[in-house]
Amino acid sequence: xxxxxxxxxxxxxxxxxxxxxxxxxxxxxxxxxxxxxxxxxxxxxxxxxxxxxxxxxxxxxxxxxxxxxxxxxxxxxxxxxxxxxxxxxxxxxxxxxxxxxxxxxxxxxxxxxxxxxxxxxxxxxxxxxxxxxxxxxxxxxxxxxxxxxxxxxxxxxxxxxxxxxxxxxxxxxxxxxxxxxxxxxxxxxxxxxxxxxxxxxxxxxxxxxxxxxxxxxxxxxxxxxxxxxxxxxxxxxxxxxxxxxxxxxxxxxxxxxxxxxxxxx
Ligand code: SF4
Numbered sequence: 001x002x003x004x005x006x007x008x009x010x011x012x013x014x015x016x017x018x019x020x021x022x023x024x025x026x027x028x029x030x031x032x033x034x035x036x037x038x039x040x041x042x043x044x045x046x047x048x049x050x051x052x053x054x055x056x057x058x059x060x061x062x063x064x065x066x067x068x069x070x071x072x073x074x075x076x077x078x079x080x081x082x083x084x085x086x087x088x089x090x091x092x093x094x095x096x097x098x099x100x101x102x103x104x105x106x107x108x109x110x111x112x113x114x115x116x117x118x119x120x121x122x123x124x125x126x127x128x129x130x131x132x133x134x135x136x137x138x139x140x141x142x143x144x145x146x147x148x149x150x151x152x153x154x155x156x157x158x159x160x161x162x163x164x165x166x167x168x169x170x171x172x173x174x175x176x177x178x179x180x181x182x183x184x185x186x187x188x189x190x191x192x193x194x195x196x197x198x199x200x201x202x203x204x205x206x207x208x209x210x211x212x213x214x215x216x217x218x219x220x221x222x223x224x225x226x227x228x229x230x231x232x233x234x235x236x237x238x239x240x241x242x243x244x245x246x247x248x249x250x251x252x253x254x255x256x257x258x259x260x261x262x263x264x265x
Contacts, residue, residue: 019091092120
């Protein structure tokens, strides 16, 4: 039996694939996106965070350890409690993170166990993993939630710490292999949302038959507090959230794609 490290399991998710889902958040990511909304997911090991607690009207900080090692049996046991909800809602399980493919044996065993239970599976990936790992999980993965962030590789490397050739190659390989893919684009003002980048993303989506849906995920401030608790600098501290008119403009750019498009997942 495999063991892995996760930082959360959340039930009743409605943004990580079809229906009502349980999302298992793996710890560890090969990227370091400066806008990362889950900075607690990046390190492949447990880490201490500061939490503010209140007692008798007084606030004080306590340290908590984030991330726990867990066996596939334990994860499946928790997933099994939700099967009737999956059945009623056409939902299932999403393996997210971090990057699930950083723990490939743990992920593969979980996917196989879900398949044995006839549970719909989605893998939420940044795409930065060896192609053979994608091939190994494909037979047990009903849907890939695939991030497309920045199409120029040097700019991608500047903002995420990794180039993107392997990400784009894996996406076209999934197309050749007949996978089912939903693309997610983080909209980060001044970084991913310029016309050149968005049109380049659109061209890739147009030419890839495996892509069935596009989600545009606008930047929000909610991660700010997480950075503080992790004692990490948050470089986008002063970035303004989107106004609705700008989001409408962006949505319009993609409106002639023949697939559902949503803002916010
Ligand atoms: S790929 Fe996702 S989890 Fe990894 S650093 Fe980027 S935003 Fe964070």
